[in-house]
Amino acid sequence: xxxxxxxxxxxxxxxxxxxxxxxxxxxxxxxxxxxxxxxxxxxxxxxxxxxxxxxxxxxxxxxxxxxxxxxxxxxxxxxxxxxxxxxxxxxxxxxxxxxxxxxxxxxxxxxxxxxxxxxxxxxxxxxxxxxxxxxxxxxxxxxxxxxxxxxxxxxxxxxxxxxxxxxxxxxxxxxxxxxxxxxxxxxxxxxxxxxxxxxxxxxxxxxxxxxxxxxxxxxxxxxxxxxxxxxxxxxxxxxxxxxxxxxxxxxxxxxxxxxxxxxxxxxxxxxxxxxxxxxxxxxxxxxxxxxxxxxxxxxxxxxxxxxxxxxxxxxxxxxxxxxxxxxxxxxxxxxxxxxxxxxxxxxxxxxxxxxxxxxxxxxxxxxxxxxxxxxxxxxxxxxxxxxxxxxxxxxxxxxxxxxxxxxxxxxxxxxxxxxxxxxxxxxxxxxxxxxxxxxxxxxxxxxxxxxxxxxxxxxxxxxxxxxxxxxxxxxxxxxxxxxxxxxxxxxxxxxxxxxxxxxxxxxxxxxxxxxxxxxxxxxxxxxxxxxxxxxxxxxxxxxxxxxxxxxxxxxxxxxxxxxxxxxxxxx
Amino acid sequence: xxxxxxxxxxxxxxxxxxxxxxxxxxxxxxxxxxxxxxxxxxxxxxxxxxxxxxxxxxxxxxxxxxxxxxxxxxxxxxxxxxxxxxxxxxxxxxxxxxxxxxxxxxxxxxxxxxxxxxxxxxxxxxxxxxxxxxxxxxxxxxxxxxxxxxxxxxxxxxxxxxxxxxxxxxxxxxxxxxxxxxxxxxxxxxxxxxxxxxxxxxxxxxxxxxxxxxxxxxxxxxxxxxxxxxxxxxxxxxxxxxxxxxxxxxxxxxxxxxxxxxxxxxxxxxxxxxxxxxxxxxxxxxxxxxxxxxxxxxxxxxxxxxxxxxxxxxxxxxxxxxxxxxxxxxxxxxxxxxxxxxxxxxxxxxxxxxxxxxxxxxxxxxxx
Numbered sequence: 001x002x003x004x005x006x007x008x009x010x011x012x013x014x015x016x017x018x019x020x021x022x023x024x025x026x027x028x029x030x031x032x033x034x035x036x037x038x039x040x041x042x043x044x045x046x047x048x049x050x051x052x053x054x055x056x057x058x059x060x061x062x063x064x065x066x067x068x069x070x071x072x073x074x075x076x077x078x079x080x081x082x083x084x085x086x087x088x089x090x091x092x093x094x095x096x097x098x099x100x101x102x103x104x105x106x107x108x109x110x111x112x113x114x115x116x117x118x119x120x121x122x123x124x125x126x127x128x129x130x131x132x133x134x135x136x137x138x139x140x141x142x143x144x145x146x147x148x149x150x151x152x153x154x155x156x157x158x159x160x161x162x163x164x165x166x167x168x169x170x171x172x173x174x175x176x177x178x179x180x181x182x183x184x185x186x187x188x189x190x191x192x193x194x195x196x197x198x199x200x201x202x203x204x205x206x207x208x209x210x211x212x213x214x215x216x217x218x219x220x221x222x223x224x225x226x227x228x229x230x231x232x233x234x235x236x237x238x239x240x241x242x243x244x245x246x247x248x249x250x251x252x253x254x255x256x257x258x259x260x261x262x263x264x265x266x267x268x269x270x271x272x273x274x275x276x277x278x279x280x281x282x283x284x285x286x287x288x289x290x291x292x293x294x295x296x297x298x299x300x301x302x303x304x305x306x307x308x309x310x311x312x313x314x315x316x317x318x319x320x321x322x323x324x325x326x327x328x329x330x331x332x333x334x335x336x337x338x339x340x341x342x343x344x345x346x347x348x349x350x351x352x353x354x355x356x357x358x359x360x361x362x363x364x365x366x367x368x369x370x371x372x373x374x375x376x377x378x379x380x381x382x383x384x385x386x387x388x389x390x391x392x393x394x395x396x397x398x399x400x401x402x403x404x405x406x407x408x409x410x411x412x413x414x415x416x417x418x419x420x421x422x423x424x425x426x427x428x429x430x431x432x433x434x435x436x437x438x439x440x441x442x443x444x445x446x447x448x449x450x451x452x453x454x455x456x457x458x459x460x461x462x463x464x465x466x467x468x469x470x471x472x473x474x475x476x477x478x479x480x481x482x483x484x485x486x487x488x489x490x491x492x493x494x495x496x497x498x499x500x501x502x503x504x505x506x507x508x509x510x511x512x513x514x515x516x517x518x519x520x521x522x523x524x525x526x527x528x529x530x531x532x533x534x535x536x537x538x539x540x541x542x543x544x545x546x547x548x549x550x551x552x553x554x555x556x557x558x559x560x561x562x563x564x565x566x567x568x569x570x571x
Numbered sequence: 572x573x574x575x576x577x578x579x580x581x582x583x584x585x586x587x588x589x590x591x592x593x594x595x596x597x598x599x600x601x602x603x604x605x606x607x608x609x610x611x612x613x614x615x616x617x618x619x620x621x622x623x624x625x626x627x628x629x630x631x632x633x634x635x636x637x638x639x640x641x642x643x644x645x646x647x648x649x650x651x652x653x654x655x656x657x658x659x660x661x662x663x664x665x666x667x668x669x670x671x672x673x674x675x676x677x678x679x680x681x682x683x684x685x686x687x688x689x690x691x692x693x694x695x696x697x698x699x700x701x702x703x704x705x706x707x708x709x710x711x712x713x714x715x716x717x718x719x720x721x722x723x724x725x726x727x728x729x730x731x732x733x734x735x736x737x738x739x740x741x742x743x744x745x746x747x748x749x750x751x752x753x754x755x756x757x758x759x760x761x762x763x764x765x766x767x768x769x770x771x772x773x774x775x776x777x778x779x780x781x782x783x784x785x786x787x788x789x790x791x792x793x794x795x796x797x798x799x800x801x802x803x804x805x806x807x808x809x810x811x812x813x814x815x816x817x818x819x820x821x822x823x824x825x826x827x828x829x830x831x832x833x834x835x836x837x838x839x840x841x842x843x844x845x846x847x848x849x850x851x852x853x854x855x856x857x858x859x860x861x862x863x864x865x866x867x868x869x870x871x872x873x874x875x876x877x878x879x880x881x882x883x884x885x886x887x888x889x890x891x892x893x894x895x896x897x898x899x900x901x902x903x904x905x906x907x908x909x910x911x912x913x914x915x916x917x918x919x920x921x922x923x924x925x926x927x928x929x930x931x932x933x934x935x936x937x938x939x
Contacts, residue, residue, distance in 0.1 A: 033809025
């Protein structure tokens with residue numbers, strides 16, 4: 001009897017054991033197994049839309065997409081693997097061995113098509129397409145790819161696209177970015193990637209244990225990215241790039257009333273198409289180029305402003321009443337500051353402010369600078385938008401730098417001497433500005449009193465943003481100050497001995513200022529910053545040539561640009 | 572009272588069998604080929620034949636088995652030798668005999684035959700005082716002799732190779748020994764004689780058997796090979812959750828991630844679709860059948876009948892336990908069907924015959 005009860009209990013225990021096991025599997029670990037079950041049988045087949053276009057202010061296409069073709073093989077329909085490989089290899093001219101290797105490497109499951117060749121020509125795509133019925137495993141898929149009809153045009157504004165890198169991925173993962181996504185690098189492509197980016201759609205399908213397609217669970221149509229419209233005018237941009245080509249530097253053309261950037265070009269530049277065709281040799285050559293073609297010099301690097309900075313001195317002097325339009329200084333070709341002799345680049349004789357600007361007389365501004373004091377010069381430079389970020393949309397903007405006695409005391413534990421003030425007065429020394437800041441400063445004198453917020457994106461997906469960005473901030477100078485200085489700037493061109501007299505031959509009246517920046521190594525940097533037409537300014541232009549020689553060289557480029565714009569009836 | 576157990580068992584068995592057919596249908600209806608799609612019909616046919624056997628054996632006086640027991644044992648052995656010689660190889664094992672239009676699995680019958688044999692062996696009575704002989708058995712007649720009788724078919728079954736059924740016989744043998752009057756001491760001797768050389772037997776196991784045992788300890792050793800079935804089966808059971816995914820909505824079994832989903836792993840198929848609720852009810856139903864068996868055994872005066880009833884109940888209990896435990900990854904994967912649920916004629920027939928005998932024991936009880 002005893003034994004029977006024990007056996008009975010043993011059987012009961014066995015069944016309790018089973019129920020406990022069941023409880024653990026389906027209740028306690030149920031969710032985990034449910035997920036595993038789903039991932040067993042649900043596959044996503046993605047379909048990509050096309051990335052948004054980048055347009056100029058008139059809706060002209062700067063960057064769009066063209067259809068390219070990929071060849072894929074669907075293993076589940078693959079009957080004669082060798083036959084298929086030979087066929088593809090014959091049409092595309094790729095080695096069978098290579099095809100086999102890619103096929104093997106990328107195989108996931110029999111329902112997931114494997115890409116064996118990308119970006120094939122339309123001709124080959126059609127040729128392969130004809131084998132559709134004989135070889136159902138070959139799939140030719142159209143895929144939108146970035147297309148640059150103008151090659152390198154506005155490349156620094158546009159940026160390029162490439163496969164997402166690890167750093168960006170970690171930052172953007174939360175926003176739905178995945179590995180192997182194509183994202184923008186630099187320029188508008190990066191800044192507005194979120195809008196440009198297409199939304200991937202796709203099929204969610206159920207597969208069986210061999211990965212064979214069973215049925216469609218759902219379909220989400222792919223969505224194209226939004227178009228981004230720039231403020232650039234493609235005609236001006238083309239003129240600018242043609243004239244800058246071959247010379248290291250940067251040119252900006254801006255609307256002085258709204259702050260819209262009409263053209264922004266840098267040289268050396270790059271063709272973003274190399275990233276689409278994945279020509280790795282060209283890409284690495286670009287990255288290793290000592291002239292750094294990827295640098296957007298207009299905003300990402302700063303240079304000594306040299307004589308262009310005299311505009312700041314003139315403003316400070318007039319505003320602080322240290323000088324007035326009738327003040328004259330005599331330029332004997334040099335002046336003594338403390339015990340040091342500071343020379344002018346020429347002997348100008350008696351100069352008033354108009355002449356001093358026109359002739360770019362150093363002595364006049366040494367003296368003005370010493371009257372104003374270094375801290376005031378610093379403050380006025382900042383009022384005119386130098387030494388601080390413009391707040392430009394594109395990433396990588398540098399703020400430049402305007403030194404001041406206070407800064408030097410705090411950071412370098414050094415005293416400020418009058419010699420430093422004199423140096424600062426002609427825009428040398430530690431003083432650094434970006435071409436965009438200079439453009440923005442000139443705009444203040446073109447529009448008589450408003451500092452702008454330069455911008456380059458006009459609309460995204462048809463929504464006009466310009467109203468939000470078009471913020472004018474009044475510069476609290478006397479009206480007279482603007483008039484005196486802009487007249488001075490006009491005389492730079494109009495006077496026979498003006499530094500930019502070469503521009504006087506143009507049919508439009510231009511005002512501006514040249515600059516020749518001394519640099520420790522190599523030739524001087526050349527600046528020309530101006531606006532035109534003088535009476536009713538429509539454009540601010542800034543030409544900067546890195547190691548491009550005297551300011552005259554920049555004025556020559558400016559002349560060619562303005563001439564071409566005039567010929568095309570843009571002014 | 573007598574009729575009671577007949578109907579109880581019949582009703583429960585019918586419920587389980589119907590659930591089995593539903594599960595077989597769900598796991599095969601999407602497969603290509605009528606051979607697969609009609610498999611549930613074949614199972615229904617087997618169930619009908621099985622029910623006929625059940626009715627027949629519930630009327631057939633089980634005492635006649637006493638007389639026929641050497642014959643039955645001999646026939647079982649004969650078939651096992653036949654399998655050994657000219658069996659059909661399927662799924663890497665030689666377990667089936669092709670007879671006419673169906674494949675017959677003699678090891679299933681051998682289990683029942685050995686239970687009948689053992690029940691008779693241990694219920695022989697002394698001629699002098701009609702007391703049970705087994706109480707006076709020494710170690711030779713109590714352990715070694717019956718062990719030899721069990722070991723021969725067991726060896727043939729293990730050699731097929733079918734480790735599961737072989738071990739099953741061993742367990743039933745030990746269980747029955749325990750229920751007879753054989754001294755506990757001897758049973759311990761037997762157990763230690765079996766368990767101690769086990770590490771030594773390791774070398775005689777087939778590679779796949781070794782692998783299965785290793786994989787049982789850690790299914791992730793070989794997730795796409797030997798461990799695959801266990802992993803998929805656990806996923807199937809687990810993904811059912813409490814309510815299950817609904818009939819014909821189990822992705823594991825219907826999309827064939829789960830191998831053998833209509834035979835050995837039918838519990839996982841069932842569980843995926845009916846969830847914890849359905850599965851625990853199913854386990855309860857099995858328990859009720861086995862409890863009926865035990866109740867019948869306990870109220871039977873005839874020691875042959877009692878041992879037979881115990882043996883049959885034990886056989887069922889062990890098969891159900893090992894199969895379900897193996898489905899849940901709690902026991903190594905051995906080729907054991909789940910009685911009444913798994914597809915397979917031999918298993919269905921033997922189970923129905925065994926249950927028929929069980930009912931008959933209860934029915935005939937009052938005669939003595």
